Amino acid sequence: MRIGEIAALVGVTSRAVRHYHHIGLLPEPVRRANGYRAYTVRDAVLLARIRRLTEIGLSLDEVRDVLADDAGRELVEVLGELDADLARQEREIRERRRVLAALLEAPLTSEGPLSPGLAALLEGAPATGSPAAAKDREHLVLLDAAGGGAGAEVYAALRPLAEDPGVLELYGRLDELAGAGADDPRIAPLAADLADAVPDDVLAVIPQGEPAATGVGRALLDDYPPAQREVVRRVMETLAERVRGRTS
Numbered sequence: 001m002r003i004g005e006i007a008a009l010v011g012v013t014s015r016a017v018r019h020y021h022h023i024g025l026l027p028e029p030v031r032r033a034n035g036y037r038a039y040t041v042r043d044a045v046l047l048a049r050i051r052r053l054t055e056i057g058l059s060l061d062e063v064r065d066v067l068a069d070d071a072g073r074e075l076v077e078v079l080g081e082l083d084a085d086l087a088r089q090e091r092e093i094r095e096r097r098r099v100l101a102a103l104l105e106a107p108l109t110s111e112g113p114l115s116p117g118l119a120a121l122l123e124g125a126p127a128t129g130s131p132a133a134a135k136d137r138e139h140l141v142l143l144d145a146a147g148g149g150a151g152a153e154v155y156a157a158l159r160p161l162a163e164d165p166g167v168l169e170l171y172g173r174l175d176e177l178a179g180a181g182a183d184d185p186r187i188a189p190l191a192a193d194l195a196d197a198v199p200d201d202v203l204a205v206i207p208q209g210e211p212a213a214t215g216v217g218r219a220l221l222d223d224y225p226p227a228q229r230e231v232v233r234r235v236m237e238t239l240a241e242r243v244r245g246r247t248s
Contacts (some may be wrong), residue, residue: 117152180227191234
């Protein structure tokens with residue numbers, strides 16, 4: 001095989017092959033009398049191995065270490081490992097297509113595509129011009145798209161709360177705190193009312209057992225202005241205490 005042929009067979013560029021030669025990752029093959037490189041099946045297997053390892057996130061130095069460990073292995077063993085890796089990729093592609101099919105079946109919105117569970121939750125929520133409600137919706141969409149959302153079980157548990165018209169009054173009170181300070185006297189009663197509005201069914205299915213403002217949660221909390229942030233923080237603390245009380 002010539003360089004263009006082996007590159008096309010493995011799914012890389014000729015430039016990548018030359019780079020691997022340059023850094024010593026892929027040994028130079030023998031050259032024919034006319035000066036062209038002549039690649040063998042063994043070269044193709046090695047190049048495919050390099051491609052697979054880089055695709056899963058290994059640096060070229062890490063790939064070099066893995067290839068050094070492969071030295072002396074039988075060709076059939078390396079081919080078997082590559083075949084197993086392809087099978088894994090096929091399973092991952094099937095799963096991604098399954099998720100995509102579910103997303104395509106869900107109602108399409110300007111925020112989408114959304115998971116079916118979140119789409120159903122948002123579809124049932126009453127219309128409102130509340131900025132605080134819009135922020136909650138934005139955070140849910142972000143978590144859903146990032147794969148860090150609560151999942152269908154939590155979305156289903158949240159539906160009665162989302163469809164309750166009384167929640168709009170709570171959002172209105174939260175909107176009124178947009179320009180207030182973290183010591184505003186309206187914070188404590190609103191936080192208590194918001195926490196009381198969350199059903200126990202929601203707490204029972206929250207991942208990791210209890211709500212906590214860690215990691216991404218802290219970033220989302222910081223997205224609120226001071227008074228609203230203090231309300232949300234207090235709500236999270238109260239809900240965490242309720243979870244601990246149920247499990248103790």
